[in-house]
Amino acid sequence: MLQYFIYFLVAISATTVGAITGMGGGVIIKPLLDVLGDYDVSTIGVLSSMAVFTMSLVSIGKQIAQRTEIRHIIVIPIAIGSVLGGLLGQKMLEISVANIPDNDMVVVMQNAILCILILGVFIYMRSKDHIRTLGLSGFVPAGLTGIVLGILSSFLGIGGGPFNVAIIMFLFSFDIKTATMCSIITILFAQISKLLSVTLTVGLQVFDLSMLPYMLAGAVAGGYFGAVINRALPDKKVEFFFNSVQIIVLAIAILNIVSHI
Numbered sequence: 001m002l003q004y005f006i007y008f009l010v011a012i013s014a015t016t017v018g019a020i021t022g023m024g025g026g027v028i029i030k031p032l033l034d035v036l037g038d039y040d041v042s043t044i045g046v047l048s049s050m051a052v053f054t055m056s057l058v059s060i061g062k063q064i065a066q067r068t069e070i071r072h073i074i075v076i077p078i079a080i081g082s083v084l085g086g087l088l089g090q091k092m093l094e095i096s097v098a099n100i101p102d103n104d105m106v107v108v109m110q111n112a113i114l115c116i117l118i119l120g121v122f123i124y125m126r127s128k129d130h131i132r133t134l135g136l137s138g139f140v141p142a143g144l145t146g147i148v149l150g151i152l153s154s155f156l157g158i159g160g161g162p163f164n165v166a167i168i169m170f171l172f173s174f175d176i177k178t179a180t181m182c183s184i185i186t187i188l189f190a191q192i193s194k195l196l197s198v199t200l201t202v203g204l205q206v207f208d209l210s211m212l213p214y215m216l217a218g219a220v221a222g223g224y225f226g227a228v229i230n231r232a233l234p235d236k237k238v239e240f241f242f243n244s245v246q247i248i249v250l251a252i253a254i255l256n257i258v259s260h261i
Helices: 002-021 026-036 041-065 072-099 103-130 139-156 162-172 176-200 212-232 235-260
Strands: none
Touching: 002 026, 002 041, 002 176, 002 212, 002 235, 026 041, 026 103, 026 235, 041 072, 041 103, 041 176, 041 212, 072 103, 072 139, 072 176, 103 139, 103 162, 103 235, 139 162, 139 176, 162 176, 176 235
């Protein structure tokens, strides 16, 4: 019973923060499940993706109900690109798992890449007032952005992460709340492609999904409450949450690297 509660708590806390900041929640779920050590890399990736997919669906629905503005001209091509990127990222993960028989080394590689990305995003977010954004527009830049974000999301098993928001802000000159909404939509489509890929190749029956119902319950609550809180908070508070979570995730990722070496 305690184990079920722990997984529910991980899901609801991670997806609430993920919906507030646009990180998705997987950036917290994946490292925490690595720390718990109950499942292998592939199973953790599926559990994380399903929780994040559920959170994204609920959060987007709530944002639409609240009449939050959606930049369709950028969001749609990013979402389309993220589907392709999600498929590519899942294939890269499968190749890595197949060619690196030591599960610990795959975990170390994923968390090392995550550390580098988070450090880069943290530095950018702290310095962004002095960095000129690109103000890109159009289908091609947005589509390519979606592919890159989808690959990172699926390969790392984190469902988006802080780099989604930072990259969207930098490339398209969006404020943090607009970037958050774009990020969550991108995460939704990236997870759709990843879960379809898994279902149509190895199938879901090969994974131990006994904790999934508890994680999905947490993700539904997290997606709803996170969207409500995001709507209520001013941009500066959302940014504060964003930067604070990055430090926490960085610490968890470093702990994972040390514990799996």
